[in-house]
Amino acid sequence: MSDTATTGEAPRRRSGGRAARVAARVTGPSEYELAVKPGYPGGRYIPLTESDCAQVYETALCLLEDVGMAGAIEEFIEVVTAAGGRLDEDQRLLFPRSVVEHAIATAAKTFTWHGLDHNRSIDIGGSGVHFGTAGAAVSIWEHETRTHRPSTLLDIYDTSRLIDTLDHIHFHGRTLVPRDMADSHDLDLNTAYAVAMGTTKPIGISFFQPEHVFETIEMFDTMLERQGAFADRPFCMAHNTFVVPPLRFAEEAARCMVAQTRLGMPIKLVSAGQAGATSPAALAGSLAQGLAECLGALTCVNLLKAGHPCVMALWPFVSDLRTGAMSGGSGEEAVINAASAQVCNWLGLPSGVAAGMTDSKLPDAQAGYEKGLTVALAGHAGANLVYESAGMLASLLACSFEALVIDNDMLGAINRSIRGIEVTPETLSAEVIHDVVRGPGHFLGHDQTLAMMQTEYLYPEVGDRLNPDNWYDAGSKSVDERAREHVQNVLSTHFPSHIPPAVDDAVRQQFDIHLPVEELTASSRW
Numbered sequence: 001m002s003d004t005a006t007t008g009e010a011p012r013r014r015s016g017g018r019a020a021r022v023a024a025r026v027t028g029p030s031e032y033e034l035a036v037k038p039g040y041p042g043g044r045y046i047p048l049t050e051s052d053c054a055q056v057y058e059t060a061l062c063l064l065e066d067v068g069m070a071g072a073i074e075e076f077i078e079v080v081t082a083a084g085g086r087l088d089e090d091q092r093l094l095f096p097r098s099v100v101e102h103a104i105a106t107a108a109k110t111f112t113w114h115g116l117d118h119n120r121s122i123d124i125g126g127s128g129v130h131f132g133t134a135g136a137a138v139s140i141w142e143h144e145t146r147t148h149r150p151s152t153l154l155d156i157y158d159t160s161r162l163i164d165t166l167d168h169i170h171f172h173g174r175t176l177v178p179r180d181m182a183d184s185h186d187l188d189l190n191t192a193y194a195v196a197m198g199t200t201k202p203i204g205i206s207f208f209q210p211e212h213v214f215e216t217i218e219m220f221d222t223m224l225e226r227q228g229a230f231a232d233r234p235f236c237m238a239h240n241t242f243v244v245p246p247l248r249f250a251e252e253a254a255r256c257m258v259a260q261t262r263l264g265m266p267i268k269l270v271s272a273g274q275a276g277a278t279s280p281a282a283l284a285g286s287l288a289q290g291l292a293e294c295l296g297a298l299t300c301v302n303l304l305k306a307g308h309p310c311v312m313a314l315w316p317f318v319s320d321l322r323t324g325a326m327s328g329g330s331g332e333e334a335v336i337n338a339a340s341a342q343v344c345n346w347l348g349l350p351s352g353v354a355a356g357m358t359d360s361k362l363p364d365a366q367a368g369y370e371k372g373l374t375v376a377l378a379g380h381a382g383a384n385l386v387y388e389s390a391g392m393l394a395s396l397l398a399c400s401f402e403a404l405v406i407d408n409d410m411l412g413a414i415n416r417s418i419r420g421i422e423v424t425p426e427t428l429s430a431e432v433i434h435d436v437v438r439g440p441g442h443f444l445g446h447d448q449t450l451a452m453m454q455t456e457y458l459y460p461e462v463g464d465r466l467n468p469d470n471w472y473d474a475g476s477k478s479v480d481e482r483a484r485e486h487v488q489n490v491l492s493t494h495f496p497s498h499i500p501p502a503v504d505d506a507v508r509q510q511f512d513i514h515l516p517v518e519e520l521t522a523s524s525r526w
Contacts, residue, residue: 068094153515
């Protein structure tokens with residue numbers, strides 16, 4: 001029985017009272033009280049047993065030792081043979097088990113992926129989970145015409161500044177290829193420029209030639225107004241698809257990898273075999289091959305510079321074996337990417353997987369269930385970086401502004417599920433239940449309810465929770481229509497200014513920038 005019931009005293013009030021709780025709700029929670037934050041620990045979903053992980057790893061070591069990697073460049077041959085490896089009669093570079101194991105032991109286990117805004121940097125490694133974008137889509141989904149059109153440099157800038165405003169996307173790897181760029185040099189340099197100008201979050205891009213790596217970092221130093229500034233705070237990660245599966249280095253990507261290592265740019269080591277085509281149809285075999293390829297690249301990088309920050313990006317893609325087409329939204333894709341994260345984490349290495357690669361061509365129900373399944377499993381498996389998690393359509397061939405906004409809601413909800421439930425004497429709420437049962441009979445006006453509205457619960461930006469009558473009164477709009485309105489509002493008003501005009505002018509004087517300067521302050525189309 002409560003003290004109030006036995007003594008007749010006035011009901012006890014918590015510190016601050018209801019008025020303070022209401023005021024706190026109006027001002028919003030602090031950064032540390034938000035319902036979700038980047039980096040919650042994953043790992044509750046474990047598709048592989050301990051024995052499974054060990055067998056996959058053992059197979060990968062055997063593949064590297066007995067089959068090796070074809071197409072090794074001179075720099076890789078030099079460091080691997082000096083460490084005890086050799087070239088066989090077919091000129092395949094063989095990696096002794098001890099060399100690979102030493103690379104794993106000395107590789108970076110954690111590192112900071114900086115943002116141009118210090119407060120948006122993220123720590124990679126351990127069990128922390130972060131969601132972001134990536135891809136090389138060649139088209140944009142047009143909401144009004146319901147068609148796909150070729151992607152442009154302006155699209156890259158616009159997606160970057162839209163992502164800059166989406167709280168549950170923690171990093172931005174470029175999602176599009178600017179098809180209006182005439183050559184690979186213009187494409188690499190201008191992509192880097194457009195992404196960096198659009199957001200202060202950690203960014204990622206890819207490169208065609210090693211020379212472009214040098215020039216891009218020089219451009220970043222100009223943006224930061226000091227030579228060597230990028231090396232001190234590398235805010236851009238190289239997306240390096242270094243392998244042509246099965247087990248063959250891609251020569252130009254490998255040369256870019258050497259440049260990235262020497263210049264201090266973190267590297268995402270991407271192995272993207274397609275099960276049944278460029279990797280085994282058996283998912284376990286596809287996983288083992290991808291692990292072998294990534295470990296081969298990690299060994300080369302670590303022999304060039306021990307502890308250089310790398311992400312093990314096993315991206316085993318799945319085919320629809322009836323047609324051979326990629327099936328990015330399948331259940332098989334969901335489980336093998338989760339397994340990829342698990343085996344990398346089991347080795348203690350930073351992990352990055354691809355999820356959210358729906359096969360749907362537009363932001364519809366198919367896109368929703370495929371993205372929700374694949375991203376949720378990747379996050380709960382503990383992937384440090386979940387790439388492709390927002391915006392992508394058509395098995396990575398297209399990107400959608402509306403999908404970025406819709407998927408941001410999805411990512412928030414998934415991140416909330418990863419956070420889980422905190423069980424403490426306070427959250428178990430025995431006293432609160434007692435007060436309500438003996439008092440008003442409901443929790444709607446209780447101090448705890450007001451206090452937890454924003455710290456325990458997350459609310460969608462464009463997802464609908466109205467009852468049918470109110471939904472009709474609000475225009476009976478679908479989620480993609482509401483997302484379109486959100487996109488138009490953001491892209492007509494949000495123009496990041498973290499690079500001052502005078503600094504941008506210096507960049508433009510030094511480098512061949514194709515994005516019109518007027519687009520940095522006023523959109524020509526939104």
